Amino acid sequence: MTLQGKIAVVTGGSRGIGRAIAEGLADQGAKVVAVYRGSKEAAEELENAVTGRGGILKIMQCDVSDEEQVKALFAHVESDLGPVDILVNNAGVIHDDLFVRMESKDWNKVLQTNLNGTLNCCHAVAFAMMRKRSGRIINISSVAADFVNVGQTNYAASKGAINAFTRALAMELAPRGVTVNAIAPGFIETDMSAAVRNRAGDKLKDFIPMRRLGQPSDIARVALFLAGDGGSYVTGQVITVDGGLSLGPPPAK
Numbered sequence: 318m319t320l321q322g323k324i325a326v327v328t329g330g331s332r333g334i335g336r337a338i339a340e341g342l343a344d345q346g347a348k349v350v351a352v353y354r355g356s357k358e359a360a361e362e363l364e365n366a367v368t369g370r371g372g373i374l375k376i377m378q379c380d381v382s383d384e385e386q387v388k389a390l391f392a393h394v395e396s397d398l399g400p401v402d403i404l405v406n407n408a409g410v411i412h413d414d415l416f417v418r419m420e421s422k423d424w425n426k427v428l429q430t431n432l433n434g435t436l437n438c439c440h441a442v443a444f445a446m447m448r449k450r451s452g453r454i455i456n457i458s459s460v461a462a463d464f465v466n467v468g469q470t471n472y473a474a475s476k477g478a479i480n481a482f483t484r485a486l487a488m489e490l491a492p493r494g495v496t497v498n499a500i501a502p503g504f505i506e507t508d509m510s511a512a513v514r515n516r517a518g519d520k521l522k523d524f525i526p527m528r529r530l531g532q533p534s535d536i537a538r539v540a541l542f543l544a545g546d547g548g549s550y551v552t553g554q555v556i557t558v559d560g561g562l563s564l565g566p567p568p569a570k
């Protein structure tokens with residue numbers, strides 16, 4: 318158990334990639350807070366699954382786009398468990414539409430959740446991590462920041478900003494022993510990618526050199542690396558985990 322006793326917070330921990338990361342951290346001995354917004358049942362199911370096998374995982378409700386809720390969340394975590402060692406900013410949404418049709422509410426929702434949510438949570442832990450001279454921050458970005466899709470101006474902007482924010486924050490926190498990195502997943506089989514997967518069917522795999530979609534566990538393993546001893550001298554990086562998607566489509570079979 319490489320993360321024994323560490324305190325970890327995973328936003329969007331109720332489902333998909335966040336759930337896999339939360340489970341992985343708990344299985345490595347961390348005391349995990351999985352933050353959900355609306356999926357209470359899924360969060361409770363996760364809590365039961367992890368505690369049932371002897372892990373420590375609590376669920377807490379919070380909308381990460383709301384600064385006051387985030388402050389209250391981290392105050393609660395600190396008083397309940399102690400200062401946070403590992404923060405995973407995973408909560409994210411898509412509201413796709415062509416730019417000319419996109420309403421400001423769809424732009425704002427995506428930026429406020431994906432970008433401001435990350436900022437709010439980093440703000441809540443950064444000072445304490447600096448004082449402790451240790452900490453790991455892992456932001457979940459997307460290959461869609463650089464390999465853009467039609468209908469995702471808002472999403473691409475949010476993830477591109479997360480990449481830039483990750484590098485800039487890493488530079489500020491590095492002298493205090495705090496690492497800040499991002500993971501940029503490709504197509505991962507979760508609820509978020511369901512619409513694209515349903516539309517494209519098996520053809521989607523033809524765009525991926527490894528000829529398979531990613532699983533949440535593929536991302537969780539990289540997050541565990543960054544959170545653990547392996548990541549101790551890695552900071553300011555955006556690590557792409559996409560089965561080669563960003564290399565471009567492989568030659569036809």
Ligand SMILES: NC(=O)c1ccc[n+]([C@@H]2O[C@H](COP(=O)([O-])OP(=O)(O)OC[C@H]3O[C@@H](n4cnc5c(N)ncnc54)[C@H](OP(=O)(O)O)[C@@H]3O)[C@@H](O)[C@H]2O)c1
Pocket residue numbers: 328329330331332333334335352353354355356357379380381382407408409410430434457458459460501502503504505506507508509510
């Ligand atoms: N799936 C992919 O192919 C893919 C590819 C690249 C990047 N990503 C990124 O990976 C991350 C996780 O995506 P996923 O595929 O696992 O998505 P998902 O299955 O749709 O899960 C999204 C998670 O984010 C939470 N969430 C959304 N808005 C929130 C808010 N305002 N406050 C707190 N939690 C909030 C949801 O909580 P509730 O259900 O409780 O509301 C849920 O746990 C996202 O940042 C996404 O952009 C995904």
